[in-house]
Amino acid sequence: MSGRGAVFISDLHLSDRHPERSELFFRFLEERAAGIGTLWILGDFFDFWIGPAHVRLGEHRETLLKLRALGDAGTEVKFIWGNRDFQAGEELSKFAGVEVLGESCERKFGEHRTLLIHGDSFCSRDRGHQVFRAVTRNRVVKAIYKALPSAVSLGIAKRLRARSEAGVARKSARTMSFAEEAIREAFGRGVDTIVCGHCHEAREEEFELEGRKGRLYTLGAWEEEARYLEFSGGEFRPRVFPEAGKGA
Numbered sequence: 285m286s287g288r289g290a291v292f293i294s295d296l297h298l299s300d301r302h303p304e305r306s307e308l309f310f311r312f313l314e315e316r317a318a319g320i321g322t323l324w325i326l327g328d329f330f331d332f333w334i335g336p337a338h339v340r341l342g343e344h345r346e347t348l349l350k351l352r353a354l355g356d357a358g359t360e361v362k363f364i365w366g367n368r369d370f371q372a373g374e375e376l377s378k379f380a381g382v383e384v385l386g387e388s389c390e391r392k393f394g395e396h397r398t399l400l401i402h403g404d405s406f407c408s409r410d411r412g413h414q415v416f417r418a419v420t421r422n423r424v425v426k427a428i429y430k431a432l433p434s435a436v437s438l439g440i441a442k443r444l445r446a447r448s449e450a451g452v453a454r455k456s457a458r459t460m461s462f463a464e465e466a467i468r469e470a471f472g473r474g475v476d477t478i479v480c481g482h483c484h485e486a487r488e489e490e491f492e493l494e495g496r497k498g499r500l501y502t503l504g505a506w507e508e509e510a511r512y513l514e515f516s517g518g519e520f521r522p523r524v525f526p527e528a529g530k531g532a
């Protein structure tokens with residue numbers, strides 16, 4: 285990996301409904317991400333992404349161009365699927381120079397063997413969401429969905445989003461939270477660090493594993509400010525953008 289450090293973000297939920305969030309992200313790219321070795325996007329970057337046709341809709345054109353410019357300037361951009369944008373694929377590499385890595389990946393950051401994942405799969409108590417995940421990520425369903433005209437798939441995506449938002453409002457804090465056994469199982473893959481999003485809350489938690497320790501970093505959602513994670517000088521550090529005292 286690059287010696288110039290890495291930055292991890294997730295859950296921006298960019299859409300034309302929230303132009304101020306896109307503006308915050310563009311400012312972040314200029315002031316914070318430029319010069320970084322790798323920008324890691326850990327899912328739900330887009331409020332929803334319908335597949336290759338979304339490039340033609342223009343909704344995220346400026347975002348894609350800015351990501352491409354970041355890549356051209358020497359920062360690698362890597363993308364892990366969230367539960368809102370798991371239809372992202374080759375088109376992101378083609379139009380924005382972004383490498384899409386799918387569900388999760390493992391990388392070494394300094395001494396730390398690290399799992400990078402969106403995190404919705406940790407909500408294993410949430411049966412409804414797990415069934416939804418299994419169905420929508422089925423390859424046959426994905427192929428049919430991609431073949432639909434973009435107006436139809438956009439309509440389906442908006443309905444799914446409305447359903448998901450209604451569902452989140454109904455669900456108790458307990459079902460929305462991660463299941464400890466699912467996180468321990470992930471540490472069982474041999475990693476000592478997990479970085480994920482989905483819960484919309486920036487936290488740092490230590491786990492006692494058999495004879496070793498594991499550390500979980502969760503990323504915040506982007507609202508008035510961004511809570512993200514940085515890796516530099518051998519350490520992970522939670523950060524806020526804009527920094528206190530350097531506000532709007």
Ligand SMILES: [Mn+2]
Nearest residue numbers: 328366367482
């Ligand atoms: Mn999510």
